[in-house]
């Protein structure tokens with residue numbers, strides 16, 4: 001019988017070597033190699049996986065379903081992003097830039113649940129308990145019976161929580177500050193983050209506690225630590241926004257217990273995060289007199305329409321200098337495409353003009369239905385003729401200059417009507433309800449309409 005051979009397997013990428021090294025030669029991670037015995041030859045009798053296992057019962061898709069119990073946080077926008085509330089025994093990772101408001105949101109949720117009589121534990125590895133208490137007081141939540149501690153040792157945390165009834169919710173702020181003494185290395189390293197998360201998640205699953213881990217985000221926008229952290233948890237939420245703007249969006253990136261297309265919208269105020277149940281009101285800037293170059297676009301966020309203002313500015317250049325194109329809140333490639341279609345199919349010339357496009361309120365659009373609204377803003381800016389202020393515009397533009405219908409047309413129009421809009425510039429085939437529709441089959445028809453040639 002062959003002697004079992006020692007080998008070292010990288011816990012990040014799975015590559016194996018026969019010699020221990022500090023850094024994995026394949027993926028470049030540090031301190032991820034751990035010793036494993038290649039037992040295959042030792043247990044050659046059990047080499048055949050086709051026998052010797054336990055057989056299990058298999059069920060149909062129509063078998064009874066045990067829905068996981070959910071716990072609403074009472075913050076409706078948070079619950080919406082979670083798909084209806086926190087699930088007992090599940091793990092949620094919430095990532096976001098420093099200072100975006102992760103700790104604030106979780107403290108508010110923790111306090112609300114504690115006030116509703118739940119047992120809540122909030123462990124901060126970043127701030128001293130006094131700092132957290134001060135913040136709670138500032139938020140008007142000083143009397144909420146949240147169990148608070150400042151700790152970083154996972155062993156201490158699990159020992160403490162292991163005594164008595166487990167909490168309904170455990171918040172760990174943040175996973176990068178946690179430390180497991182089973183593993184060498186400083187907090188925040190790949191192996192520490194993974195080992196700490198593993199133990200905390202095991203506790204949550206065994207004891208039926210809903211676990212929320214705060215995760216820092218690196219410059220490129222991914223959650224620091226191994227990608228594997230995202231695989232270990234049930235739900236990944238991203239908390240986004242511009243720090244210079246008030247609004248914050250909580251977006252589900254992964255959710256084993258719900259959809260990933262719903263968002264929660266908040267605004268950061270003096271008293272913490274306020275829920276924004278009508279986001280359109282937040283993104284529509286004050287709309288008074290008609291202004292050339294501005295259109296309103298009803299975007300879809302999940303199943304919810306959000307009205308945003310798109311602004312275009314076209315500046316004619318006298319000299320032959322290369323004109324600038326600058327975009328905030330939209331895809332610059334998409335803008336180039338709309339400009340090209342306007343030039344090639346509609347005879348409008350932007351080639352000697354600088355073009356600036358801005359989505360008001362710091363909002364970022366990814367909905368292709370914005371094409372037509374962007375085109376209308378550009379035409380209006382070029383011709384210096386305003387688009388009627390009581391109108392909304394949406395539709396997808398193809399390279400041929402055709403205007404294609406988009407999803408959720410009726411829902412977009414309904415939201416626009418609710419906010420007082422009376423006209424819609426859209427693709428053909430929609431029912432307007434309270435909104436008077438002008439339908440366009442091609443971009444050329446929209447140009448004629450906006451220039452008063454139809």
Ligand code: TYD
Nearest residue numbers: 098099100101102103104268269270271272
């Ligand atoms: P915080 O929750 O500490 O962010 P994170 O945990 O994601 O790093 O939020 C910090 C920012 O929020 C801070 O810059 C101040 C601001 N803030 C308010 O504007 N109002 C408030 O009531 C609170 C608590 C914070």
Ligand code: MG
Nearest residue numbers: 102103126173
């Ligand atoms: Mg924080």
